[in-house]
Amino acid sequence: MACPLLSWLLFTALATPSQGDRLGPTPHLRYSRFLDASNAVFLRWDFDFEAEIITFELQVRTAGWVGLGVTNRYSRAGGDLVVGGVSPDGNVYFSDQHLVDEDTLEEDGSQDAELQGLTEDAVYTTMRFSRPFRSCDPHDQDITSDTVRVLAAYGLDDTPKIDRERTFVKSIFLLQIVHPDDLDAPEDTIIHDLEITDFLIPEDDTTYACTFLPLPIVSKKHHIYKFEPKLVQHNETIVHHILVYACGNASALPTGISDCYGADPAFSLCSQVIVGWAVGGASYQFPDDVGISIGTPLDPQWIRLEIHYSNFHNLPGLYDSSGIRVYYTAHLRKFDMGVLQLGVFTFPIHFIPPSAESFRSYGLCKTEKFEEMNRAPVPDIQVFGYLLHTHLAGRALQAVQYRNGTQLRVICKDDAYDFNLQETRDLPYRVVIKPGDELLVECRYQTLDRDSLTFGGPSTINEMCLVFLFYYPRNNVSSCQGYPDIIYVAHELGEEVSDSMEGMMAMSNVEWTPESIKKAENACKEAQQTVIIKTIDELVENTTGWIQDINPTPRGPCLESSGGKVEPQDKTPAGFRAAPRVLSGSSSATLRCLPLATLLFGQGALSWLLATLQAGI
Known part of the structure; x- marks a missing residue:
């Protein structure tokens, strides 16, 4: 009976002023991203891959309502949106909704998002909630290992209504398995840039520029363990991809910069990719037991640097010095890695x-x-x-x-x-x-x-x-x-x-x-x-x-809602499973109704609850 009673107490608590209060503790969420160009909409998230639960925290520079959900590639219609805010009288409101069309919100029959915190201060409204990767509500979009189009929206008051100027969609790979902070950063790290130098980007729609560069010269074996793009400011939208190809040590290589696939076939030599970057990517660090070997007789000594420019507006006079920055160390990993295309x-x-x-x-x-x-x-x-x-x-x-x-x-x-x-x-x-x-x-x-x-x-x-x-x-x-x-x-x-x-x-x-x-x-x-x-x-x-x-x-079973109503037709052919008794947060396991208990604890009511339960109520 404890969880139903806690739910009733949550309802009572939400009906009282709570402006500036947090609902329970706020464990660290490892991932974050701005969702708009003006950096007014900030998202943090983390997930429990085993329990199939994801936690979001949306912070928006507004005193009105905020919303976060998932939509598809072609239209916001059909997208889901979890909506919340703090009303002028200090009451919290929170609801799992969906878009009937591009502009109209409607509450879901099944409430599959669990509120963990909702506050408003002089600058921001901040909403934290968790939801299943896949609920049994057809109005909820799945969270998968695919690219996810995250939908965020907000208003200037407390009437949830879609305003296209305050609605944003951003593609994010949400289920990142490894976070860079979880990986080793050797103290003896050396940085080396593989870059093109002052290259005049042609006014053509497409250019593949190639040059041949030596890898770092080292006296003994080292491992490259991380790489990142090195992009010249203002040229980011023109650089489409950068690839680094290892050359065989018997190769006779040309000098200078030329078209990779033009008249001189020598500039297309070397086809074994060792690292690569493309539009939207960032840095990447290999697992702690893996690295790119350099410095032994069997390792490549030269690479081909290939940069693809897409100058669709045929802009003249643009010079570029983009490339790839590599991080390497004498602290060797267990395995030498390769790339198979x-x-x-x-x-x-x-x-x-x-x-x-x-x-x-x-x-x-x-x-x-x-x-x-x-x-x-x-x-x-x-x-x-x-x-x-x-x-x-x-x-x-x-x-x-x-x-x-x-x-x-x-x-x-x-x-x-x-x-x-x-x-x-x-x-x-x-x-x-x-x-x-x-x-x-x-x-x-x-x-x-x-x-x-x-x-x-x-x-x-x-x-x-x-x-x-x-x-x-x-x-x-x-x-x-x-x-x-x-x-x-x-x-x-x-x-x-x-x-x-x-x-x-x-x-x-x-x-x-x-x-x-x-x-x-x-x-x-x-x-x-x-x-x-x-x-x-x-x-x-x-x-x-x-x-x-x-x-x-096959799609896995959906997670049955712990609140609201799931209609029989909402239960998909893949079946459904009951909400797990134990869910792991970003760092520790918590019971399904624990956020409610921590809320009561934060408001000094947990001791009263325990005394009441002991009295037999």
């Missing part, structure tokens, strides 16, 4: 039809040749992180692992991919890839805003389908990518062709309708794939294979 071989075969609601591309990797290409046994590949990459039409990616013809797991995925948030992410557990396994990358695109074919290529308006796996121990394979038999695809679309070039040209002859788009997607999946495998020393081998079906990842 997977996906669709970018050109000339990759194509995406216009006016497509959805179109999937596939790129196959077969690891059976890895030992032959390394000329030595290859240990199991232990994957700990990943980076996903498409251009503007990309909507979702996933990398899937097969063994002996059976799907083993989805290694990584993002069903809500955002071009403007490309970052290196940690896996919740390390994935083992054994020699002989097959790896498949699937990318999903949308081209409703395009009236002509989109081809794979380097420009931002072209497309790519790439997944970079961060793993250990390092081997010599740098990339393993596939592409479909375009002659077969053309024949399936009714085009008579005799070679691959004719096949690609024939795509322009197809009348693209929903039916032909689906037929092309099926043909690309059914066609035999050519798999291209490349090593750090530019050794290339080809093999062939076939695309297998991908079993969808």
